[in-house]
Amino acid sequence: MAIDSDYTVNSGVTTGVIGMQDPLYLAPGDISGLNPVASPFNDKHYLKWSRAVKMALISMNKVGFITGKYPKPAEIAATYQDWIKADYNVMCWILHSMIPEISESLLYVQSSKQLWDEIKDRYNQANAPFLYQLRKDVMHTIQENNQSVVNYFGKLTSV
Template sequence: MASLKSSDQTSRTSQPNTEINSSNLPNSYFLNSNENSSNILVTQPLLGIKNYHSWSRAMILALTAKKKIGFINGKITELDPESPLYEDWLSCNTMVISWMINSMHIDVSSSIMYCQTAREMWLELQKRFSQGSGPKIYNLQKEISNISQNQMTVTEYFTRFKKLWD
């Protein structure tokens, strides 16, 4: 009787599961019913080099919370169009691109609107806005060396210092 059970279990588990539906999609390809392309994940729009670092950090946090960070960090790569999961990948990739575009000033978004993948868009923004510049670094160092508490509370002073330092 024990041997009958083990052979029965083996035959059930040895059959491959070829059916793909929403219940067995990878978490990264799952879109909740309340997620749509008009959602704005980051309330402070990307203006350019002025706020790129804070915007990118906020976007990373939002995409991580939605389990979509792999679309921009390269861990989830484009699938072959023949793959049974391609449409799910494409849908999620398009959603991430929409979320990014909705969180940018129109001057920024119009210049990168035609990137094919979220990863490509992320890298283009990074290349364009994360460049450190000598004069900017010099000015920040100068501001840090001249900062004084004056009438600020300790919390305000620390926050200002930390913002400059970061």
């Protein structure tokens, strides 16, 4: 997808019109301080947190910023400033979805893609003690007498 597709040049003056489906579009409700997930990331449950953030970014048509689908354009491109603004917004959403101790350590990363990759490198580590505890929790999860099958299944899948 070419991000420059909605930009036109008239008499040497570049004008941009960003449509609502464009990944550079920021809706009036897209506030950079918005927390896109219910509970902040605290270095536990990385997979749940990353899934929730991806879902939020997909719903806002911004997931391409963290996957690399929407790379940074050249500084002379008509979309450069709009891309910077949208990318910084995505970075803010991600940073606001974490506890301050984690987000502060990532504050100087240069793009949302680099931020996402850094978080993944730090926290998406398969570790034996965590897997052992997870297996133990699943084995000890029981359906209580008055608990519905749906609630029990929910309990099992959230462990």
